[in-house]
Amino acid sequence: MSARVGIVVFPGTNCELDVAWAVERFGGTPETLWHADAELRGADAVVVPGGFAHGDYLRTGAIARFSPVMEAVARFAAAGGPVVGICNGFQVLTEAGLLPGALQKNAGLSFLCETVRCRVETRRSALTALAEPGRMLHLPINHFEGNYVCDETTLRRLRTDDRVVLRYVRNPNGSLDDIAGICSEQRNVVGLMPHPERAAEPLLGSTDGAVLLRSLLATASERAAVA
Amino acid sequence: MRYEARIEITHLPGIADPQGTTVERSLPALGYDNVLQVRVGKSIRLVIDAPDEDAARAQIDEMCHRLLANPVIEAYAIELTELAAAT
Secondary structure, three states, X not given: OOOEEEEEEOOOEXXXXXXXXXHHHOOOXXXXXXXXXXXXXXXXXXXXOOEOHHHHOOOOOOOHHHOHHHHHHHHHHHOOOOEEEEOHHHHHHHHOOOOOOEEEOOHHXXXXXXXXXXXXXXXXXXXXXXXXXXXXXXEEEEEXXXXXXXXXXXXXXXXXXXXEEEEEOOOOXXXXXXXXXXXXXXXXXXXXXXXXXXXXXXXXXEOOOHHHHHHHHHHHHHHHHHO | OEEEEEEEEEEOOOOOOHHXXXXXXXXXXXXXXXXXXXXXXXXXXXXXXXXOHHHHHHHHXXXXXXXXXXXXXXXXXXXXXXXXXXX
């Protein structure tokens, strides 16, 4: 059965069509969820895509976390549902408290738009279930606030619990411990700055995002089958 | 009572301040060699109706915690001024 992937759209989100296209390409069924919707309409997985939710006013993700849909996303996540935040979506998930830490302005204050090499650090997450640890992925980044920070205790826990999902090979933004992506304690909520949906077809220059999206769809299908 | 609040949001100690660092490097480039440290924060002004100063402060504190600041990376300071009664 095709996994239904709910794609959250806030005013200012701009990567929802790319994500929907990629989800469809790998056999999933994308479903757009408007930020004012209070429910997820039977989604087996949720993606919070990139963009500038609510104009990034105040702080990236700060206003978005109060959208009605986020309560439904939080309930879904608490019940073990796979939730992935990409770029601005990662920022939204940290503001919403679904992932620890925060994303700061890039060191050097440069807006980054380039393809970077990332290393898969663990298989134990909704986004990396099919990826071997150590595998290198070429993924595009496109952000001004991708500089991950958290306190020492949180960092220690992320490391000892094997919750750093992706690391940059060459740190582009000053991110703590080269972190490009992390997951929640239950490993079902994942946030990452790189855009796997933009590396999902040879024409785009890389297909390395495919293994991540396939992992998400596999996790979602598995969950749908059990439910 | 009506109060004007000035809320100053700064980075928590130990949290990198990329904007501050960049400005700190830029000022000497303009010849201001004696600038030793720059931190860039945010300032929010709001006017609030509350029974007294304590109530106003408590409410703004809650607002800062829930929305205006991100306690993971930011600290905030609240300064209140009582406004003259509206005529």
